[in-house]
Amino acid sequence: DIVMTQSPDSLAVSLGERATINCKSSQSVLYSSNNENYLAWYQQKPGQPPKLLIYWASTRESGVPDRFSGSGSGTDFTLTISSLQAEDVAVYYCQQYYNTPLTFGGGTKVEIK
Amino acid sequence: QVQLQESGPGLMKPSQTLSLTCIVSGGSISRGGYYWSWIRQHPGKGLEWIGDIQYSGSTYYNPSLQSRVSISVDTSKNQLSLKLGSVTAADTAVYYCARSAVTPRGAFDYWGQGTLVTVSS
Numbered sequence: 001d002i003v004m005t006q007s008p009d010s011l012a013v014s015l016g017e018r019a020t021i022n023c024k025s026s027q028s029v030l031y032s033s034n035n036e037n038y039l040a041w042y043q044q045k046p047g048q049p050p051k052l053l054i055y056w057a058s059t060r061e062s063g064v065p066d067r068f069s070g071s072g073s074g075t076d077f078t079l080t081i082s083s084l085q086a087e088d089v090a091v092y093y094c095q096q097y098y099n100t101p102l103t104f105g106g107g108t109k110v111e112i113k
Numbered sequence: 114q115v116q117l118q119e120s121g122p123g124l125m126k127p128s129q130t131l132s133l134t135c136i137v138s139g140g141s142i143s144r145g146g147y148y149w150s151w152i153r154q155h156p157g158k159g160l161e162w163i164g165d166i167q168y169s170g171s172t173y174y175n176p177s178l179q180s181r182v183s184i185s186v187d188t189s190k191n192q193l194s195l196k197l198g199s200v201t202a203a204d205t206a207v208y209y210c211a212r213s214a215v216t217p218r219g220a221f222d223y224w225g226q227g228t229l230v231t232v233s234s
Contacts, residue, residue: 001176031217040220049209049224050160061222093160097218101175102150102162 002026002096006105012113019081021108023094028074031098038098041070041079044107045090053092054079086112115139117210117225124231131197131232135210135225136190143168143188148213150221151184151195153206161206166193167215200232 003026013019029038037057042050052061054070057077067082081088089112094105121133135149142149150165164174166184174182183196193210207229211221 034217036217038218042221049211049227050221051224052220052222055220055222095160095220097213097220100162100173101177104160104162106159 001101002029002098002103004094004096004103004105006092006094006108008108009106010109010111012111013081013084014113015086016083017113019084019088019110021079021092021094021110023072023077023079023105025075025077025096025098029096029098030074037073037077038096039070039072039077040095040097041068042093042095043088043090044093050093081110084110084112115212115223117212117223119208119210119225119228121208121228121230123229124233125200127201127232127234128199129232131195131200131204131230133195133208133210133228133230134192135194136192137212138191141188142186142191142193145169146215148173148215148218149186149193150211150213151193152209152211152221154209154227155203155206163195163197163208165213202232204230205232206230 005024007022039057041054044050058070069080091107116138118136148165151163166172181198186193207227209227210225212223213219
């Protein structure tokens with residue numbers, strides 16, 4: 001199984017400041033035949049299902065604000081919220097879909113400082 | 114707009130078999146091109162992929178649950194089902210159904226709201 005490790009477990013950021021979440025996979029999720037990283041980011045608010053934010057490591061899902069961005073390749077990835085808004089308080093998960101079993105990171109809780 | 118809606122028993126006893134249904138609206142499962150997954154989330158914890166199915170009936174299961182799980186699809190009702198046998202308290206979780214693309218395999222772009230299953234004697 002590909003193990004996904006997120007850091008930090010939680011972070012508190014002031015409104016308007018940058019939030020950075022890291023995700024590391026135990027093996028590369030870069031598929032050589034199409035040069036795509038099979039890595040997604042989700043946002044989950046209390047009582048709601050996860051919402052897809054980013055796929056292919058850096059492609060923003062339709063309707064997702066451009067303050068959310070994803071970067072990285074191979075085994076190391078980052079989700080950045082460039083200017084934290086109150087509505088961004090949530091838990092964020094990375095997920096690999098390179099192979100089965102599909103696996104998720106443990107989550108990072110983002111709060112307002 | 115694709116919508117997914119899970120339904121299930123809510124409360125069940127240890128050793129029983131859990132049966133859940135996910136009704137898909139706004140798109141036909143039999144159109145193909147998608148995996149339909151079951152994912153669960155233990156209270157206050159992270160996400161665990163249980164397995165998925167295509168309209169053809171082809172399945173993938175998480176090895177950690179493979180001996181107890183079965184996923185099926187009913188294209189006439191546009192729904193998928195999950196059966197999990199011999200449940201214990203460790204199976205208490207919110208169960209979600211979700212969709213992802215097949216070629217290439219994609220992220221989960223649509224999710225149901227989830228249904229809480231509590232296993233307790």
